[in-house]
Structure formats: structure tokens, C-alpha cells
Amino acid sequence: PRVVAGGRQSYRGKLSLAEAEARIKTHWEPYHLLLAELMDTSKQLFGQAILIDCHSMPHEAIDSLCRGRAQKPEIVLGDRFGAAASSDIVDEIEAAFRAEGLKVARNTPFAGAYTTQTYGRPARNRHAIQIEIDRALYMNERAITPNGNFAAMQAMLTRISARICEIGRPQELPLAAE
Template sequence: MNHPPFHLTEPEQRLSSVVFASPHSARTYPADFLEQSILDPVTIRSSEDAFVHELIESAPEFGAPLLVAGVPRAYVDLNRSPDELDPALILGAVRRGQNPRVASGLGVIPRVVSNGRAIYAGKLTMGEVRSRIDRYWRPYHNAVQRLLESAYLTFGQAILVDCHSMPHEAMDGAARSRGRAPDIVLGDRFGAAADGDIVDRIEAAFAAAGLRVARNAPFAGAYVAQAYGRPSRQQHAVQIEIDRALYMNERQICPNADFEAFRTLMRGVIADITAIGQDRIPLAAE
């Protein structure tokens, strides 16, 4: 089966400079990958941002495109640099400095899923790794770049909202130190990836829906925010992490009883975020 590198849903009319993306929610696993893996069908899904694309599927209704990965994170991680190659997994890969993500098994081709559980019994060839990057990573990122360029040409700015989910247990430390854990963590690389005004308004959209929001701790944004956040060029990138316990059973990887209510809540949040990108008159109309 030939898996597409991404799924793009365009609005009937582009009304906003915002682009929504979900790089980690794909759940269609290539058959040869499942044969290679030593994990069971549920465990292999544990690093998915499961159902995130369904939570944000209304974006095109409000004039913003939605880009969703075509293959799962365990197969190729689209929020990593193509140079983040893990020597412990890939034959011929050379260690380049100290990269904690690669060292922990979370390079562009992950060695582990959540809780450090190994995906493979042995190593992968460099040829196989390059094939995955060329077939899936590069087309996805080419699509991101095209969407941002189109937004900038039309509106004079581009805002990438990169949507993820976080394990509920990841917030345990925050709950101990702050009293109540956040529902949402916004990552703008401490201001390097997006203008503060844009991040303020995204935070306000979630807060207006009754959600608790934190910034940059414990997730400040990874490769996508770093690569595409160029506020001095009017190109902004904000990573959004949503507590999985709000809408799913993490152990069984299935929607919980609150899923539909939370999806409806997210529809309102998305409407508010796309409005941020409607502030500028399209350049074509000037």
C-alpha cells in the first residue's frame, strides 16, 4: 500500500493567514513497518498525537488550510530535522555533537515510542532511512513551506499553528509546582518563533474556552517551530500541546466520553485563532 505523505484540506476561500498542521496524528502504519517492529499494535501507537487532526478538522470552515501527516510519528518524525539520525538505530549514522532528542531515541526515525520502549530488534540501513525521509518528510515540509509562502503573499504574514498532544502525566510536575496543571502548553521558543502579540491572542482563545494555558514549559517547540518561526519576516510558528486526558483514554488510545464536547469547544478556539490571521487586508485587494 502506498501511503500519501500528507493530507491537505484547503478552505473554499482562503480568509486567514493561519495554517493549521498536525504532524503526529497519522494512524495508518505501513505493513512492512509493522512486520519490522517488535511492538504490539497498541503499544506502537503510544507516541501518536491520536485524534488531534479530528479536533482541528474545522479549520477550513473558517478559511484556514489544514495539513495532516500521512504516516505515523513512529515511522518518521516530521518534527525533527532530517539530519537528526540516531547511530544506535541506523547503520552508518555518525553522532553529531550532543543532541538529547537523538540520544533518547527520538530522532527523525525514532528508535523508541513513549516510555522508551524499543520499536525494533535490530538496526536499519541508511538506504531505508533516506527512503522514508525522501518519500514522506520532504513532501510534507515542502507543503508547509508552500502554504506559508501563499499566506504571506496574500496577507503579508503567515502563522503556523502546529498542533500536538501531551501525555497527562507530563503535567504532573507542573501540577505539583503550580497547584493546577495546564490543559494547554504553547511553545514559541521563548519568543524566538512568534511575535508576543500573536501568542497572547492564541492564549486568549484557549483561556476564553475555559482552558488553563502555560507557555514553553515543558514544551517550548521543536524542529517545526525552530525552522519556520521567523517573526522578523512576518512568519510565525506556535506549537500547541493539548492534554490528552481532556478527550481520550490514553491507555486504550480511544476517544473518551468528553471527546465530542471537547471537539466542539475546539471549534470555537479555532474560529478565534483564524480571526487573528484575518486582521490584515489581503495584499491583492490593496
């Protein structure tokens, strides 16, 4: 994006058309071709594909977009209001974050964007969930450096990721016939 939270410009100046086209050709297109291939492979191997599109959100965005709310979310799960992932999968992801004591919202203020819209097809067992994480949980946003909670947040996200990786797996392996 050209503009980020608080109306700040992403770049010092405008990109030339040639530079923008070069970035699309060398970065964006190969990334999405590979992502589509990975979704196809996962669906073939496991009967389903779950794409996690993880982002960090500026704390000020939460403050400004969630004015008037008693509890502001620390995590926002975006499934395009059910169009990009089955509610069962999103429920499990939400439970993983809540089990760690985090405040979670769905689709507000971020419902998911291009990636969730493009790859999420729950009727075809292709699920895409955007996860927005409040940067203030792990970062001094002014200095853009880790804060005192960084290591704890890293460990927490490792546990949550492990739970998410278990979604859809059989709880027990069947016994082999003797």
C-alpha cells in the same frame, strides 16, 4: 522519534538505515517542501503567515514534567520563548484557550521543536506556534479510545480554531466608495 513518553519505544525494532532514509525522502522532505511553500503563499496573500503545529501530549508527561506545580497545564503553547512568533499572536491564541476555561502554559515544558524553529520568523511576519493538548482531555490513554469528553472537546477546538483564524484580519471591511 524513536522513544516517546515514559521511555517507551515507538517501534517494535530498530529501523534499517535504508528504511529511515526512504521515510525521510518519501514523507518528511515532501511535507516540509509543501509547508515552506504554504508559508510563502500565505505571506504573499495576507502579509503574514501563521503556522499552528498541533500535538497531543500524554497526561503522564505533564504529571512528570510539572511536578510541584499547583496547576498543571492542559494546553502548552510553544513559541521558542518569543523567537518563533510575535507575543501579540501568542497572546490571542492563549486568550482563545483560556476563554474556554482551559489552563494554559507557555514554553514549559514544551517550547516548540523543529517546525517552530525552522518556520517561525516573527520579524518577517512568519509565525510558528506549537500547541500541545493534554490527551486526557479527550482520550482514554490506556485504551487509546475517545473518552466521554471527546465530542465536547472537538466542539471546543472548533471554536478555538475559528478564533485563531481571525487573528490579523481587519475587524471591519472598509466601505466601498460610491
